[in-house]
Amino acid sequence: MANITIDGKPYVVKDGVTLIEAIDEARIPLPRYCYHPGLSIAGNCRICQVEVEKTPRTVIACNTRVADGMVIHTRSPKAKESQRVVLEFLLANHPLDCPVCDQAGECKLQDYYMEVGLYDPKFDEMKVKKTKKAFPIGPTVMLDQERCILCSRCVRFTDEITKTHEFGIFNRGDHSEVDVTPGKQLDNKYSGNVVDICPVGALTDRDFRFKVRVWYLKSQKSVCPACSRGCNMEIHYEASRPYHLQNERIMRLKPRENHEVNQWWLCDEGRYAYRPIDFNRLKKWKMPAHGGQEEADWEKVLEKLAFLLKGTGTRTNGRWALIASPQAANEEIYLQKLLFKDYLKWADIGFKAPGQEGYEDDFLIKRDKNPNSTGALEIFGLSEAASDITAIVEKAKKGEFAGIWVRDHDLAKVFGEETLRIVRQRLQVLVYEGTNGNPTADCADFVLAGAAYAEKEGSFTNFQGRVQRIWKAVEPLGDSKPAWQILTRLAGFLGLLWNYTKPESIFNDLARETPAFRDLSYKKIGDQGVVWRKSSASLRGA
Amino acid sequence: MEVAEGRGAYQTARKAVLSMKPEEIVRAVTASNLRGFGGAGFPTGKKWGFLPKDSKKPVYLVINADEGEPGTFKDRYIMERDPHLLIEGIITSAFAIGSHKAYVYIRGEYVQPFKRLQTAVDEAYQKGYLGKRIFGSSYDLDLVVHRGAGAYICGEETALLESLEGKRGLPRLKPPFPAVVGLFGCPTIINNVETLSCVPFIVKNGPEWFAGLGSPGNGGTHLFSVSGHVKKPGVYELPMGTLLREIIYRHAGGVPGDRRLKAVIPGGISAKILTAEEIDVKMDYEGLRDAGTMLGSAGVIVMDETTCMVKALYTACKFFAHESCGQCSPCREGTGWAFKIVKRIYGGQGSVRDLDTLLAIAKGMEGRTICVFADAAAWPIQSYIEKFRVEFEEYIKKRER
Numbered sequence: 048m049a050n051i052t053i054d055g056k057p058y059v060v061k062d063g064v065t066l067i068e069a070i071d072e073a074r075i076p077l078p079r080y081c082y083h084p085g086l087s088i089a090g091n092c093r094i095c096q097v098e099v100e101k102t103p104r105t106v107i108a109c110n111t112r113v114a115d116g117m118v119i120h121t122r123s124p125k126a127k128e129s130q131r132v133v134l135e136f137l138l139a140n141h142p143l144d145c146p147v148c149d150q151a152g153e154c155k156l157q158d159y160y161m162e163v164g165l166y167d168p169k170f171d172e173m174k175v176k177k178t179k180k181a182f183p184i185g186p187t188v189m190l191d192q193e194r195c196i197l198c199s200r201c202v203r204f205t206d207e208i209t210k211t212h213e214f215g216i217f218n219r220g221d222h223s224e225v226d227v228t229p230g231k232q233l234d235n236k237y238s239g240n241v242v243d244i245c246p247v248g249a250l251t252d253r254d255f256r257f258k259v260r261v262w263y264l265k266s267q268k269s270v271c272p273a274c275s276r277g278c279n280m281e282i283h284y285e286a287s288r289p290y291h292l293q294n295e296r297i298m299r300l301k302p303r304e305n306h307e308v309n310q311w312w313l314c315d316e317g318r319y320a321y322r323p324i325d326f327n328r329l330k331k332w333k334m335p336a337h338g339g340q341e342e343a344d345w346e347k348v349l350e351k352l353a354f355l356l357k358g359t360g361t362r363t364n365g366r367w368a369l370i371a372s373p374q375a376a377n378e379e380i381y382l383q384k385l386l387f388k389d390y391l392k393w394a395d396i397g398f399k400a401p402g403q404e405g406y407e408d409d410f411l412i413k414r415d416k417n418p419n420s421t422g423a424l425e426i427f428g429l430s431e432a433a434s435d436i437t438a439i440v441e442k443a444k445k446g447e448f449a450g451i452w453v454r455d456h457d458l459a460k461v462f463g464e465e466t467l468r469i470v471r472q473r474l475q476v477l478v479y480e481g482t483n484g485n486p487t488a489d490c491a492d493f494v495l496a497g498a499a500y501a502e503k504e505g506s507f508t509n510f511q512g513r514v515q516r517i518w519k520a521v522e523p524l525g526d527s528k529p530a531w532q533i534l535t536r537l538a539g540f541l542g543l544l545w546n547y548t549k550p551e552s553i554f555n556d557l558a559r560e561t562p563a564f565r566d567l568s569y570k571k572i573g574d575q576g577v578v579w580r581k582s583s584a585s586l587r588g589a
Numbered sequence: 590m591e592v593a594e595g596r597g598a599y600q601t602a603r604k605a606v607l608s609m610k611p612e613e614i615v616r617a618v619t620a621s622n623l624r625g626f627g628g629a630g631f632p633t634g635k636k637w638g639f640l641p642k643d644s645k646k647p648v649y650l651v652i653n654a655d656e657g658e659p660g661t662f663k664d665r666y667i668m669e670r671d672p673h674l675l676i677e678g679i680i681t682s683a684f685a686i687g688s689h690k691a692y693v694y695i696r697g698e699y700v701q702p703f704k705r706l707q708t709a710v711d712e713a714y715q716k717g718y719l720g721k722r723i724f725g726s727s728y729d730l731d732l733v734v735h736r737g738a739g740a741y742i743c744g745e746e747t748a749l750l751e752s753l754e755g756k757r758g759l760p761r762l763k764p765p766f767p768a769v770v771g772l773f774g775c776p777t778i779i780n781n782v783e784t785l786s787c788v789p790f791i792v793k794n795g796p797e798w799f800a801g802l803g804s805p806g807n808g809g810t811h812l813f814s815v816s817g818h819v820k821k822p823g824v825y826e827l828p829m830g831t832l833l834r835e836i837i838y839r840h841a842g843g844v845p846g847d848r849r850l851k852a853v854i855p856g857g858i859s860a861k862i863l864t865a866e867e868i869d870v871k872m873d874y875e876g877l878r879d880a881g882t883m884l885g886s887a888g889v890i891v892m893d894e895t896t897c898m899v900k901a902l903y904t905a906c907k908f909f910a911h912e913s914c915g916q917c918s919p920c921r922e923g924t925g926w927a928f929k930i931v932k933r934i935y936g937g938q939g940s941v942r943d944l945d946t947l948l949a950i951a952k953g954m955e956g957r958t959i960c961v962f963a964d965a966a967a968w969p970i971q972s973y974i975e976k977f978r979v980e981f982e983e984y985i986k987k988r989e990r
Binding site: 088105171221 | 915924946949953956958
């Protein structure tokens with residue numbers, strides 16, 4: 048360990064760490080462009096200059112290692128002058144087009160100009176003109192070479208993280224420019240990350256550009272539901288001015304740092320998977336017409352459904368099956384288990400749709416495109432094989448069930464339209480609970496419009512057994528409701544006395560009664576998640 | 590080969606490889622006060638001593654023959670006229686540091702020196718002085734001559750390594766230094782052509798003899814490239830510490846037409862300029878350092894009274910703006926920015942205020958980059974304007990409208 052002083056305060060840091068690591072750990076702000084903790088050290092932007100006592104010149108914090116007794120100043124006149132000078136160079140050829148630049152508001156050139164710049168510009172020459180402005184370099188990313196400050200983060204990302212090597216720096220001196228190598232375009236599974244790490248407006252997201260100014264955005268922590276890794280992310284949404292955006296609320300998803308899960312990255316598959324939150328949503332319940340044009344509401348729908356489930360409706364006497372969903376949160380699955388398995392004694396429960404596995408790599412992307420298969424297996428107490436819903440569908444085709452409750456799945460997509468048609472024909476009641484419309488919902492008797500993951504609280508269990516929380520960013524769309532509210536109300540109509548008022552209390556019961564979750568709480572999970580108690584050998588895919 | 594051997598070439602290398610211990614050679618080089626003639630003047634023996642002692646990786650010897658500093662053409666003379674001396678120096682030095690593979694990185698524009706050196710290398714291989722079991726010993730050494738592609742920055746030793754590895758010639762962040770992590774990630778010693786050409790003489794005649802040739806702490810003689818306004822431009826081998834005045838007037842014959850001397854750049858274009866009044870200075874590392882400039886590559890550029898300092902600075906700035914690798918922001922932007930201003934002044938569109946901007950740019954570039962290119966680009970700006978400010982101001986005012 049080394050004893051060092053930063054800005055007058057003593058710190059004890061690990062031997063061999065760089066000054067910028069020590070400064071970051073001390074939560075002292077220091078400008079940087081080329082430095083990124085997930086990439087190799089380039090040391091080319093030169094902005095992270097700090098003063099080290101007994102050293103004649105300021106040094107860059109990213110490539111200087113701590114030594115015992117080092118006295119470091121990040122805000123001394125000498126350090127600030129160095130930072131200011133470097134910024135003036137960086138801005139010399141930078142276009143002054145902030146008003147029409149989509150990066151404005153989250154641009155590190157703007158931010159650091161306000162913090163350490165504030166000089167009277169001396170540059171009185173023609174700026175260097177470069178060729179590619181607003182130039183698409185792939186399906187997702189747009190390049191503006193003049194705005195680029197050549198920090199080489201994007202080059203290092205594609206060299207070191209994706210190893211796809213699309214980017215290079217071409218030419219020399221102030222004619223240097225970032226570009227994709229001839230004949231290539233930026234098109235890999237993680238392209239969007241270069242936009243996140245670009246500190247300026249050189250690389251912008253074609254999906255997001257000019258949709259909304261970033262200062263209108265609000266942010267909520269979340270977890271990506273697009274595969275079983277559960278990458279930590281932020282939902283950036285615009286709730287205050289929906290009239291500008293044709294009622295679209297979710298503007299983009301950004302990765303959130305979590306060293307145990309996704310580091311700083313998010314794959315494109317997850318990044319661009321936000322549209323179903325705002326589009327093709329089920330906004331209202333549906334129930335079979337009965338007795339003419341009777342006015343209904345959620346209460347009446349659930350009351351009627353409870354009536355059928357209790358088997359008091361003569362036509363529906365018989366077996367029911369539950370096709371649950373690994374898209375559902377732990378809390379929701381737990382309530383399904385309490386209600387359908389424990390109380391109504393349904394024996395036929397599954398959640399895994401066959402043949403739906405997708406691309407997997409050895410980095411972030413997992414084959415299982417659901418965020419909570421691990422949690423569902425554990426809470427329902429199913430084996431991997433038993434979780435498959437094929438058997439239920441086969442039985443349904445033979446007419447063994449009076450009713451099926453389907454959550455999220457589209458049976459037409461998984462088993463084909465013909466199978467859905469036969470199953471539908473053989474069923475007396477089909478209940479569809481979910482967020483988005485599909486052919487299965489279209490032919491259901493009951494449609495229970497659920498809130499999307501961005502509209503509710505809960506938790507997912509990823510493939511590592513890491514339990515991670517999701518938070519509510521926006522209100523449930525239309526008349527949709529979080530599943531836990533739907534199930535709690537339904538339980539009431541079935542005569543159960545649940546008094547769950549929030550997902551946290553459901554989770555507490557879940558943690559008390561399910562060994563893998565024992566001792567966990569929302570507080571313990573925090574915003575980085577916690578691996579449950581189960582041994583890793585028993586995990587799916589481990 | 591015949592001529593060279595007739596004059597004793599390879600005898601020292603043979604003796605070293607067959608009968609000396611590597612440490613003996615290192616000790617001799619250290620004691621000789623030999624300092625790197627590439628420009629930085631770092632003691633050669635000390636540099637060799639930075640090699641890790643217990644590394645299992647191969648050690649490489651890289652010879653910097655990318656002589657790109659404007660005003661410098663000394664290494665070229667060695668490679669064109671006595672390539673076997675360089676090869677002998679390489680063999681002796683590689684043996685001393687325990688290297689079995691050496692690379693000569695030669696400037697791309699040096700076509701004739703390359704041809705001569707390559708021919709000499711081929712001859713040495715034929716003779717068994719390079720390759721397996723050289724001189725019949727158990728020591729192997731391969732030597733590769735690699736041509737650069739024309740970038741000044743590849744003379745910076747770590748950019749040279751990058752280029753040699755097949756990458757863009759960008760200087761590396763230090764630490765780690767090449768002696769620990771160099772070529773292909775292995776311990777590497779990089780020496781200048783002239784430096785290694787001194788090693789056979791040191792081994793043959795002893796370190797005291799070599800040290801005695803020069804001034805205190807500056808062993809041997811040095812090849813001074815003298816160009817510009819002198820009667821006899823050329824390469825002069827003179828003891829370290831020779832007076833600059835002596836080089837210009839006694840050896841190079843003085844200024845043609847007996848015009849008045851105006852300024853001298855003592856160590857290649859990067860070195861700060863000296864006025865005619867400042868030439869009674871000893872041409873060694875300390876002497877020039879004390880005069881506020883540097884020995885650098887010992888490229889002496891002489892300028893007489895007909896020289897326009899604005900144009901001279903224009904030429905220097907153009908060079909540096911063209912050759913900046915573009916990696917570090919102060920250098921990339923600073924060299925281009927400074928050149929634009931100087932070009933504007935030179936074209937008659939300048940203002941006196943521009944001079945202060947130039948000085949501010951130069952100060953901003955200094956000491957804030959990965960390599961010393963930015964410093965080298967800043968020094969001409971600072972020294973020309975500081976020492977000839979009156980001329981710059983007159984030039985600007987005369988053209989002001």
